[in-house]
Amino acid sequence: MDETSQSMELLLTVTRQGDRTLGTQIETQVRDAVRDGRLRAGARVPSTRDLARQLGVSRRVVVGAYAQLAAEGYLTLRQGARPSVADTVQAPAHPVPSAPTPARTPRFDLRPRAPDVSRFPRAQWLRCLRDALRNMTNADLGYGDPRGTEALRSALADYLGRVRGVVTVPGRVVVTNGYSQGQGIVCRALVDSGVRRIGFENPSHPEQRRVAEAAGLRVVPVAVDECGIRVDALDRADVDAVVLTPAHQHPTGAVLTGARRRDLLAWLRRRDAIAIEDDYDAEYRYDRAAVGALQGLDPDRVIYAGSASKTLAPALRLGWLVVPGRLLAAVTDHKDLADCGTAGIEQHAFATFLSRGELDRHLRRMRIRYRRRRDLLLRTLAEALPEATARGIAAGLHATVELPDGYDEEAILRQARQRGVDLMTTHDFWIPPGSGRPTLLLGYGQVPLPAVPEAIRVVADAVRSGRAG
Numbered sequence: 192m193d194e195t196s197q198s199m200e201l202l203l204t205v206t207r208q209g210d211r212t213l214g215t216q217i218e219t220q221v222r223d224a225v226r227d228g229r230l231r232a233g234a235r236v237p238s239t240r241d242l243a244r245q246l247g248v249s250r251r252v253v254v255g256a257y258a259q260l261a262a263e264g265y266l267t268l269r270q271g272a273r274p275s276v277a278d279t280v281q282a283p284a285h286p287v288p289s290a291p292t293p294a295r296t297p298r299f300d301l302r303p304r305a306p307d308v309s310r311f312p313r314a315q316w317l318r319c320l321r322d323a324l325r326n327m328t329n330a331d332l333g334y335g336d337p338r339g340t341e342a343l344r345s346a347l348a349d350y351l352g353r354v355r356g357v358v359t360v361p362g363r364v365v366v367t368n369g370y371s372q373g374q375g376i377v378c379r380a381l382v383d384s385g386v387r388r389i390g391f392e393n394p395s396h397p398e399q400r401r402v403a404e405a406a407g408l409r410v411v412p413v414a415v416d417e418c419g420i421r422v423d424a425l426d427r428a429d430v431d432a433v434v435l436t437p438a439h440q441h442p443t444g445a446v447l448t449g450a451r452r453r454d455l456l457a458w459l460r461r462r463d464a465i466a467i468e469d470d471y472d473a474e475y476r477y478d479r480a481a482v483g484a485l486q487g488l489d490p491d492r493v494i495y496a497g498s499a500s501k502t503l504a505p506a507l508r509l510g511w512l513v514v515p516g517r518l519l520a521a522v523t524d525h526k527d528l529a530d531c532g533t534a535g536i537e538q539h540a541f542a543t544f545l546s547r548g549e550l551d552r553h554l555r556r557m558r559i560r561y562r563r564r565r566d567l568l569l570r571t572l573a574e575a576l577p578e579a580t581a582r583g584i585a586a587g588l589h590a591t592v593e594l595p596d597g598y599d600e601e602a603i604l605r606q607a608r609q610r611g612v613d614l615m616t617t618h619d620f621w622i623p624p625g626s627g628r629p630t631l632l633l634g635y636g637q638v639p640l641p642a643v644p645e646a647i648r649v650v651a652d653a654v655r656s657g658r659a660g
């Protein structure tokens with residue numbers, strides 16, 4: 192047997208297989224034991240002679256390893272004294288967290304999060320990735336422009352102009368790691384320009400509010416109704432920027448009406464404020480063509496922000512911004528500071544994917560699927576839970592379902608979980624202490640069509656059992 196393993200207080204193990212030297216193995220294990228607190232400051236460690244004997248290695252190897260650890264400040268070596276862990280070593284304040292327990296897989300996952308990733312166009316993506324890599328020059332493998340590759344910024348400018356009515360040139364497009372990073376760097380650029388307070392729709396996505404707060408902004412709630420964000424409330428909020436979801440308010444499902452759009456644009460001009468348009472799922476409108484992006488109406492005051500997380504897969508971590516000239520340098524600088532630019536090989540693949548029309552084809556297929564799921568979900572719900580009312584437009588990847596007063600969202604969630612169903616309610620999206628009618632958010636991205644009726648019947652059962660009183 193090649194492996195020498197001796198049990199001692201440190202439980203060191205060395206092997207002669209592999210390419211790491213014996214000395215490196217000893218150093219790594221002692222270092223790890225000190226860092227995670229198994230060996231505390233001042234603790235004695237075996238002499239070089241003892242350890243060499245115990246591990247069956249030459250003493251010279253241990254002397255070298257200990258010298259390295261002493262030079263790094265982990266061990267104290269003194270003539271005639273036993274070596275020990277340096278007094279200056281700081282043990283971790285908290286125990287090292289153990290690996291998270293794997294999440295249980297629900298029978299039906301109705302959380303409005305991911306799209307149907309089982310339909311991710313793997314073959315097409317792989318072809319684009321292979322072609323991108325084949326065609327990329329050596330220079331393309333360097334750092335490049337922090338805004339993103341020219342090829343992707345051009346492809347996005349074309350796509351967004353054609354599909355969303357976004358007014359831009361490739362130079363104003365900044366490729367990001369998903370919407371979330373884009374919003375974060377815009378918030379930091381806004382802070383640089385003196386903005387301190389930012390409005391968020393109430394309800395809205397809590398993670399995105401956290402992103403704004405982490406950038407140093409104070410989040411101010413702005414009420415939403417069936418016409419989208421309330422501009423009168425925005426006017427009173429005393430903010431210089433606002434994040435909103437005009438195409439499909441998240442999570443209520445309202446669309447910002449034409450009149451509200453006009454009021455909002457007038458407010459932006461009056462206040463000389465900036466809007467961040469989160470266009471996260473506008474490609475999915477089932478009853479008519481999607482309304483164009485707000486950005487197209489005032490490209491100098493509206494920052495457009497999109498993402499591949501709902502159209503393709505969150506794992507791509509691809510998003511994009513279209514930035515007004517006055518903020519472009521600051522946004523580019525923050526993107527550069529954050530990560531020197533989004534992964535270039537994926538950007539090239541996505542540029543190819545877009546320019547070959549693969550995204551259009553994928554969306555045409557997925558729109559049909561999601562629409563069928565949504566229709567079946569609402570039909571089943573009308574039969575199984577006639578007291579529920581669907582709110583919002585026929586769009587996106589979830590249905591917003593309002594219940595009459597007297598239903599308890601927490602109890603419904605508990606009952607649903609007991610039946611193997613994960614879903615969400617608007618409770619998770621209110622900015623405290625906001626509240627409204629009990630409302631369920633039923634995502635259909637993860638539930639195949641044949642499973643929809645059973646999933647909804649289980650939800651209806653959970654709702655009845657969760658009724659307050």
Ligand SMILES: Cc1ncc(COP(=O)(O)O)c(C=O)c1O
Nearest residue numbers: 369370371396441471498500510
């Ligand atoms: C409202 C909203 N905006 C944007 C996103 C996309 O975020 P990201 O691109 O960072 O995955 C999501 C995803 O869940 C969302 O719910």
